[in-house]
Amino acid sequence: MAEYIIRITPALLAGLDTTLSVFFLTLVLSIPLGILVALGRLSNIRPLVEILKFYIWVMRGTPLLLQIVVIFFGLPIIGITFDRFPAAILAFVLNYAAYFGEIFRGGIDSIDKGQYDAAKVLGFTPAKTYQRIILPQMIKIVLPSVANEVITLVKDTSLVYVVGLGELLRAGKIASNRDASLVPLIMAGVFYLALTGILTVVFQKLEKRYAYYQ
Amino acid sequence: MRRNIKSLILVILILALGVASLAGCSNQSSDQASNQTSQTSNQEPAEVEDSFEKIKEKGQVIMGLDDTFAPMGFRDENNEIVGFDVDLAKEVFKRNNLELILQPIDWTMKEAELNSGNIDMIWNGYTITAERMEKVAFSKPYLKNRQIIITLADSDINSKADLEGKKVAAQAGSTAVDAMYTEPDIVAAFDGGEPILFDTNNEAFMDLEAGRSDAVVADEILARYYIKQRGPEKYKILDEDFGEEEYGIGFRKQDKKLLEMVDNTLDEMRKDGTFDSIYNKWFAD
Numbered sequence: 001m002a003e004y005i006i007r008i009t010p011a012l013l014a015g016l017d018t019t020l021s022v023f024f025l026t027l028v029l030s031i032p033l034g035i036l037v038a039l040g041r042l043s044n045i046r047p048l049v050e051i052l053k054f055y056i057w058v059m060r061g062t063p064l065l066l067q068i069v070v071i072f073f074g075l076p077i078i079g080i081t082f083d084r085f086p087a088a089i090l091a092f093v094l095n096y097a098a099y100f101g102e103i104f105r106g107g108i109d110s111i112d113k114g115q116y117d118a119a120k121v122l123g124f125t126p127a128k129t130y131q132r133i134i135l136p137q138m139i140k141i142v143l144p145s146v147a148n149e150v151i152t153l154v155k156d157t158s159l160v161y162v163v164g165l166g167e168l169l170r171a172g173k174i175a176s177n178r179d180a181s182l183v184p185l186i187m188a189g190v191f192y193l194a195l196t197g198i199l200t201v202v203f204q205k206l207e208k209r210y211a212y213y214q
Numbered sequence: 215m216r217r218n219i220k221s222l223i224l225v226i227l228i229l230a231l232g233v234a235s236l237a238g239c240s241n242q243s244s245d246q247a248s249n250q251t252s253q254t255s256n257q258e259p260a261e262v263e264d265s266f267e268k269i270k271e272k273g274q275v276i277m278g279l280d281d282t283f284a285p286m287g288f289r290d291e292n293n294e295i296v297g298f299d300v301d302l303a304k305e306v307f308k309r310n311n312l313e314l315i316l317q318p319i320d321w322t323m324k325e326a327e328l329n330s331g332n333i334d335m336i337w338n339g340y341t342i343t344a345e346r347m348e349k350v351a352f353s354k355p356y357l358k359n360r361q362i363i364i365t366l367a368d369s370d371i372n373s374k375a376d377l378e379g380k381k382v383a384a385q386a387g388s389t390a391v392d393a394m395y396t397e398p399d400i401v402a403a404f405d406g407g408e409p410i411l412f413d414t415n416n417e418a419f420m421d422l423e424a425g426r427s428d429a430v431v432a433d434e435i436l437a438r439y440y441i442k443q444r445g446p447e448k449y450k451i452l453d454e455d456f457g458e459e460e461y462g463i464g465f466r467k468q469d470k471k472l473l474e475m476v477d478n479t480l481d482e483m484r485k486d487g488t489f490d491s492i493y494n495k496w497f498a499d
Contacts, residue, residue, distance in 0.1 A: 011293045073326045164319040164327070166281070174289045177282045177416050180443035 001183075008175045008184055015171030016191055021085075022157040022167065023195075026092040027150065033093060034100025039130075041105050052101070059098035065159050067091045072163045088160040096153060103145045107138035140210040147203035151196050168192070266471035269334060274313045275472070277303050278333030280321040282414070285439045285496050286339035287316075298496040299337050302356070305488060306479045322387065325349050328466055335472070336464035339435065341389040343459075351467045354477050355460030356489075360434040361393040363452040364441070366422065371429055374454045378403040380428035383418040386411035390431045393456040415440060423448070431456055435497070 041052045059067070072087040082090060111134055119129040158169040166174075172188030175181075269275050279287040279299065287297040295316045307314040319327045324340075327333045328350060341359070342352050365371045371380060374397070382404050384390040394401050394409060401408060410427060412418045419440050421427045430437070434455075441449050465473045483489040 007291050011289065011291065014293050069323070073323065073330055076330050162320045162323060164278075164317060164323075166318060170282070171289075173414075174282045175291075177414055178284045178288050178290070178443075180416055180419065180440055182420075 004179075004181075004183065005187065008179075008187070011175060012168060012171050012184065012187055012191065015166055015168040015188075018160070018165055019154075019157045019168040019195075022088060022092060022160055022165075023154060025089050026096055026153060026157075029089070029093045030096035030100055031146075033097035034104055035135075037097055037101025038104035038108060041101060042108060056098045056102060059095050060102075064091065064095050064156060065162060067095055068159060068162055084163045084165055088163055088165060092153075092156070096149070099149055100146070103142050103149065104138060106145075107142035108134060110141055111137055143203065143207050143210060147199070147207075150203070151199055154192060154195050154199065264468050264471055265331070265334070265466070266469065266475075269312070269472065273311075274315055275307055275335070276315045276317050276333045277335055277337050278317050278319045278324060278327050279336075279338035280324075281316075281318040283321070283338055284436075286435070287337075298492065299339065301492045301495065302480070302483075302489070303337055305483060305492065306476055309479050309482070310475060324464075328464060331466075334465070334469070335476075339433070339461055340464050341433075341459050342462040343389065343392065346464065349467075350464035351469065351473055352462035352464060353473055354480070355462050356480055357435070357461040358458060359461060360458050361390050361431055361456035362434045362437055363455065364419075364422070364430045364432065364437055365428065365450050365452070366425075367448055367450050369428065369450060372452065374400055374452075374456075377429060379405050381405045381410055381426065382429045382431060383410045383412060383421050383427040384431045385415045385418055386413060388415075388433070389459055390433065390456070393459070394431055396457060419444060435461075438497070 037052055037056070040048050041056075043049065068088055068091040071082065071091045072084065075082065075087075115133055116129060119133050124132065157167055160167050161170045168188050168191055169185075172184040175184035279295070281287060281289050281295055283297070285297055286299040287295060290296045295318070300316065304314055317327075317333050319333065321338075324336050325346075328336055336350065340346075342355060346352070363371075363374070363377075371377060377400060382394075384394065391409060391411065405428075409431070410418075410421070412421065415430075415432050415436055418427070418430045418432065422430050423444070432440075437451075441451075463473075463476060465476075480489070483492075
């Protein structure tokens with residue numbers, strides 16, 4: 001048994017590599033985009049607000065799996081062709097930016113309007129007000145929701161199988177089919193648990209750091 | 215209300231503009247790309263063009279396969295893609311001086327992958343059916359297959375008639391399901407009036423072994439592989455089956471030259487014994 005686990009670990013690690021690439025790239029790209037979405041949603045530019053509402057509606061209203069399929073198989077019909085990996089990343093970033101955008105909007109919205117007035121009296125420009133006063137408080141408020149979303153992302157990465165990318169769960173499935181055994185799938189589960197375990201600790205640390213009012 | 219409609223129209227206009235400009239950009243770049251690869255810069259759509267010349271020029275041909283599909287095409291413990299179909303394909307394209315690229319795909323998207331040009335062929339235990347023939351061009355059949363009925367060794371099921379009132383499992387979307395429904399009376403007599411469908415054959419076998427299902431219907435080629443993996447003494451294969459079928463290689467309908475080349479080379483390999491030696495490597499007991 002132990003020998004079997006050691007034998008199939010390299011294949012699972014190769015899958016884990018893809019899983020981690022999708023995870024980190026999505027995170028790094030979708031969080032800044034999410035902040036832009038939130039700021040745009042809260043702006044006074046009416047057409048922009050409407051476009052963003054529509055975008056959020058589509059991204060949250062359809063399955064991510066369908067979005068990946070449309071971007072990879074659907075867009076070539078109108079002449080836009082992406083490779084497998086970029087197509088998957090694009091779908092993930094667009095989808096997660098919509099969720100992050102709504103989380104950040106909620107965070108920004110929950111900050112007392114009096115603080116904007118106070119900042120104005122103190123001579124802060126609107127940009128400085130956001131940077132120094134609003135965003136730091138927003139981060140504190142949204143941290144638990146972001147943690148939730150990030151952990152969901154770890155598991156959502158398994159959807160890239162649909163464009164033929166070999167990620168962790170697929171590597172487990174291949175070994176399971178080949179060896180007629182459940183062990184590779186359970187091992188994939190352990191890898192996911194380890195990943196989310198690490199993330200849970202990281203977010204706990206972050207929350208503690210931002211808990212400066214307690 | 216009025217304002218809502220106005221802004222909705224505005225949004226749609228802006229979106230349409232965005233998509234149009236995006237499409238324009240990428241059209242330009244793909245035109246440039248095709249100018250570089252081939253001298254002919256005509257605007258003929260890819261659908262009607264035989265892509266054989268392009269393939270020969272690149273020296274590469276891309277084969278799409280589900281890399282979970284043992285023993286036809288799957289990954290071994292070193293993460294290399296191997297299998298009966300893979301060995302056949304490697305030999306065919308080696309003889310034609312083409313480099314073979316193995317592209318894993320999701321099996322449910324196989325025809326979309328083929329027709330969008332991501333892959334040049336589907337070669338992975340691909341059963342020839344009338345529905346599929348409408349979408350793809352098939353090679354000559356290269357392997358025969360039966361839909362066999364498997365039970366546990368101590369089962370009292372010995373014929374198709376004995377399946378009455380029993381739970382019968384199969385892989386969802388597989389030709390095993392189609393084969394069963396060619397005899398609807400037998401299916402109607404199953405416990406529940408329909409087969410129990412699983413994502414993979416492996417899961418169907420696990421269900422059989424757990425005692426929840428009484429029989430599994432599956433491709434003989436695949437089933438024999440699983441039986442070998444899980445221990446032949448545990449299973450019984452019935453003499454009766456749900457009919458024969460054949461595996462073929464799927465190409466784009468317009469790719470007649472590639473199809474012909476593969477058919478001819480496979481014929482050659484059958485004559486000189488290479489086909490049999492590959493067959494024996496994977497299927498000999």
